[in-house]
Amino acid sequence: MKQVLAVLICLSIVNFVVSGAPTHILTSCCRKYSKKVPSINRIQRYEIQTNNGHCRIDAVKFTVAGKRICSDPKNKRVIATLKQLSEKEQKMKMMLILWD
Template sequence: MKQVLVVLICLNIITFTVLAVRAPILKNCCRNYSKTIPQLKRVKGYDIQENNGRCRIEAVLFKVGKRWVCSDPNNDEVKNLVKKLSEKQQRR
């Protein structure tokens, strides 16, 4: 009886450890788009999120201060902002 209890406790610990490791990965994905698009002068950088199975939508992530803003990559304003940021990085 004691052995069964020890095995169940060990299985629970392993399960919770695996679940705890997966949580931060999903937290870093955009789940929806922001309604506002940041101004060029406030954007410190950007990154592209692909729909790769881990993240469910494609998005452009703009770094604004200490936070990230998720934007629709098909939006014309977002495309223009990415273009301007790319040109700005190439000049450096």
């Protein structure tokens, strides 16, 4: 009986510690959209977030000056910015290929 009680106490402690730990997935999700769409020249990187069960909304996460800006992927300015970034990446790849 004492062993069962000790196991239950240990499991309760482990459950408490694990449930209290912050999860990286939830803290990295965008929860709402910013009204700002950053200038292409200021964007350091970007990432596409999908509504996959962990994150609740689809979003484009731009990193500008080390800060994250969450944008609506259906916004026309966001779509245009993503297109420009894609073209810029393609040009950089071509330059690297030609450089070699």
